Amino acid sequence: MELVKKSIKDLKGYNPNQVPYRIKLDANEGKNILFIDIAEGLSFGEDFNINFYPDNDALLLREEIGRYLDVKPANIIAGNGSSEMIELVIKTFVDKDEAIMSFVPSFSMYSVFSRIYSAKFIGVESNEDFSVDIDILIRKAKEINPKIILLCNPNNPTGYLIDKKNIKKLLAETDSIVVVDEAYMEFAEGSMVQEVSKYKNLIVLRTLSKALGLAAIRLGYMISNEEIIKIINNVKSPYNLNAITQHIGTMALKKKDKIIDYAEEVKKERDFLFNELKKLPFEVYKSRANFVFFKSDIDDLDKKLAAEGILIRSFSGDLHGYYRVTVGSRAENMELIKLLKEIIKNEKNQS
Numbered sequence: 001m002e003l004v005k006k007s008i009k010d011l012k013g014y015n016p017n018q019v020p021y022r023i024k025l026d027a028n029e030g031k032n033i034l035f036i037d038i039a040e041g042l043s044f045g046e047d048f049n050i051n052f053y054p055d056n057d058a059l060l061l062r063e064e065i066g067r068y069l070d071v072k073p074a075n076i077i078a079g080n081g082s083s084e085m086i087e088l089v090i091k092t093f094v095d096k097d098e099a100i101m102s103f104v105p106s107f108s109m110y111s112v113f114s115r116i117y118s119a120k121f122i123g124v125e126s127n128e129d130f131s132v133d134i135d136i137l138i139r140k141a142k143e144i145n146p147k148i149i150l151l152c153n154p155n156n157p158t159g160y161l162i163d164k165k166n167i168k169k170l171l172a173e174t175d176s177i178v179v180v181d182e183a184y185m186e187f188a189e190g191s192m193v194q195e196v197s198k199y200k201n202l203i204v205l206r207t208l209s210k211a212l213g214l215a216a217i218r219l220g221y222m223i224s225n226e227e228i229i230k231i232i233n234n235v236k237s238p239y240n241l242n243a244i245t246q247h248i249g250t251m252a253l254k255k256k257d258k259i260i261d262y263a264e265e266v267k268k269e270r271d272f273l274f275n276e277l278k279k280l281p282f283e284v285y286k287s288r289a290n291f292v293f294f295k296s297d298i299d300d301l302d303k304k305l306a307a308e309g310i311l312i313r314s315f316s317g318d319l320h321g322y323y324r325v326t327v328g329s330r331a332e333n334m335e336l337i338k339l340l341k342e343i344i345k346n347e348k349n350q351s
């Protein structure tokens with residue numbers, strides 16, 4: 001199709017697993033901990049004005065996010081997943097051929113959106129163990145002067161956490177917009193949310209898709225200083241967030257204790273899964289998120305697991321042979337480990 005714009009000619013869209021499964025550990029979704037209670041109390045009676053457009057400012061939701069994070073509603077924009085927030089930031093700040101910089105490997109949508117908006121995506125290599133060196137990024141940023149620097153923290157897919165003091169070091173050295181994607185921060189420490197008003201160029205992204213177990217309602221948000229929020233509000237599509245999502249999100253964020261307890265449970269399970277994977281012939285990386293990243297020499301390990309109903313995430317290109325598995329319940333993790341042991345045994349018998 002020759003009418004398609006040049007920048008997206010060879011673009012591969014986001015491609016989720018769509019096969020039947022027993023145990024789903026491929027997309028870092030949290031457990032359904034909040035919605036069961038919320039669903040019971042949901043009443044969409046006459047006073048729920050579904051015939052009118054939703055609140056364009058999602059005010060009740062933003063007030064609740066404000067309480068959840070101890071920030072002001074004026075510092076928040078909410079939308080259809082943090083994916084919309086990433087796109088909105090790029091839409092607002094990046095002209096054609098300008099640069100967007102990020103460590104690699106990281107969340108694939110950073111380069112996809114860069115491409116869609118005809119920006120140059122500059123990937124800064126991680127170390128061999130997937131730790132990252134902020135000084136290398138700072139040096140590169142001074143050389144290239146990117147419009148946006150995206151930091152995924154903790155990083156998807158490696159689980160590596162950048163220390164807060166290193167993010168502050170970067171902010172002290174650059175005028176680029178620094179976006180910190182904290183999709184997994186509930187499972188770690190070192191959020192930059194409380195710092196947004198101290199900087200003219202810091203944006204933090206959060207989501208309800210992971211620790212709050214609400215991926216299906218599509219709700220993410222950004223936190224920044226009031227000036228940036230005002231500018232980005234001018235670019236945001238009208239009524240971008242539907243009323244049902246606003247309502248469910250508001251109810252969910254009131255349950256902070258439950259969210260914290262769940263995150264603690266995941267962190268313990270993460271240690272269990274990490275230690276069990278370590279006993280197998282894999283290279284396993286320490287993670288601060290709700291997943292574990294590892295390398296295996298077994299061909300098509302993900303397909304062999306999927307054949308038995310367990311989904312994990314595989315990667316291609318430079319990351320061929322690497323896998324990312326969501327931390328499941330104890331029973332799910334044990335089932336996974338059991339199946340991995342069987343696959344390893346079969347591989348030995350065949351060679």
Ligand SMILES: *Cc1c(COP(=O)(O)O)cnc(C)c1O
Nearest residue numbers: 081082083107156183207209220
């Ligand atoms: C899962 C994830 C998101 C979340 O996206 P939503 O659109 O809010 O579901 C954002 N960033 C990263 C790095 C993620 O892994």
